Amino acid sequence: MMEGIRFTEEEINEVESSLDFGKLQGILPAIAVGEEGQVLMLAFMNREALRATLRTGRMHYWSRSRKRLWMKGEESGHYQYVLGLYADCDSDALLFRVRQVGPACHTGEGSCFLRPVRAYSGREVVLSELEGVIRARMGEPREGSYTSKVISAGPKEAAKKLGEEAVEVSIASLAEDKERTVSESADLVYHLLLLLQMKGIAFGEVLDELRRRRREKGRGNGG
Numbered sequence: 001m002m003e004g005i006r007f008t009e010e011e012i013n014e015v016e017s018s019l020d021f022g023k024l025q026g027i028l029p030a031i032a033v034g035e036e037g038q039v040l041m042l043a044f045m046n047r048e049a050l051r052a053t054l055r056t057g058r059m060h061y062w063s064r065s066r067k068r069l070w071m072k073g074e075e076s077g078h079y080q081y082v083l084g085l086y087a088d089c090d091s092d093a094l095l096f097r098v099r100q101v102g103p104a105c106h107t108g109e110g111s112c113f114l115r116p117v118r119a120y121s122g123r124e125v126v127l128s129e130l131e132g133v134i135r136a137r138m139g140e141p142r143e144g145s146y147t148s149k150v151i152s153a154g155p156k157e158a159a160k161k162l163g164e165e166a167v168e169v170s171i172a173s174l175a176e177d178k179e180r181t182v183s184e185s186a187d188l189v190y191h192l193l194l195l196l197q198m199k200g201i202a203f204g205e206v207l208d209e210l211r212r213r214r215r216e217k218g219r220g221n222g223g
Contacts, residue, residue: 002099004057004081012054015085016047020092027062030094032072032080032104036202038128040080040104041112043072045094057082059098078102078139102139110136127203130190134197150194158195165191 007015021028026047032040043061045053048069052060059072059080073079084097105112110132134147141148150158165188172181193203 002079002081002101004059004099005083005085006057007054009055012051015054016050018091019050019087019094020090021047023092027064028092028094030059030061030096032059032096032098032100034098034100034104034132035083036128036131036204038111038132039113040098040100040110050094053082053096054085059096073101076102076106078104080104100135103136108136108140108142109133127189127193130193131197131203134194138197147194151198155195155198158191158198162188162191162195 019028027044028046028050029042030045030049031042034040044064045060046062049060049062052069052071056071059082061070061072062068063070071079079101080096080098081101082096083099086095086097087093088095100110103110105114107114111129134151137145137147138151141152150161165184168184169181169188172184196203196206
């Protein structure tokens with residue numbers, strides 16, 4: 001059974017007393033960040049929500065519009081389990097690392113931060129966003145979604161698609177132009193992310209392995 005970190009009453013009292021609830025009329029902004037570092041959502045906590053969160057290991061928030069306590073996932077089943085808690089330098093804002101079940105956003109997307117104002121095109125950020133989409137489809141399949149279709153067919157189908165995309169990249173690199181090669185390569189990377197997620201592997205683990213190999217080669221002057 002999945003569980004989040006639960007605090008003892010003594011620990012809860014210690015955390016509560018260390019925070020400054022006086023600046024924003026008794027509430028603190030609380031940011032939920034996923035296991036791979038993606039920002040999932042921003043909500044608010046009062047003392048009651050904080051204590052409920054730390055006591056149960058599941059994220060609870062304070063609704064400013066409804067003026068009541070609510071637990072993330074109480075209606076959708078998309079719970080957030082506490083993995084870690086951090087306070088900012090002024091002790092008036094919180095960041096939780098959580099294990100998210102299904103999509104974080106009520107729209108069905110993996111993150112609530114999906115409307116670009118001026119997008120940052122960092123490579124690892126894009127990969128993290130794609131992983132979030134895939135996890136959302138794994139948790140809640142969507143009618144007409146290609147990703148959901150492959151997931152439902154299982155790892156063998158995902159591996160087959162990955163192989164087909166690898167062949168397409170090879171053909172494009174030899175017989176077609178740069179744009180076509182880039183397009184086919186993007187398809188290949190997406191299908192690799194899809195298969196990895198289905199195997200329970202984050203792309204960050206692949207990057208860590210590449211960094212480890214690079215360090216080893218660097219120490220041996222073979223890089």
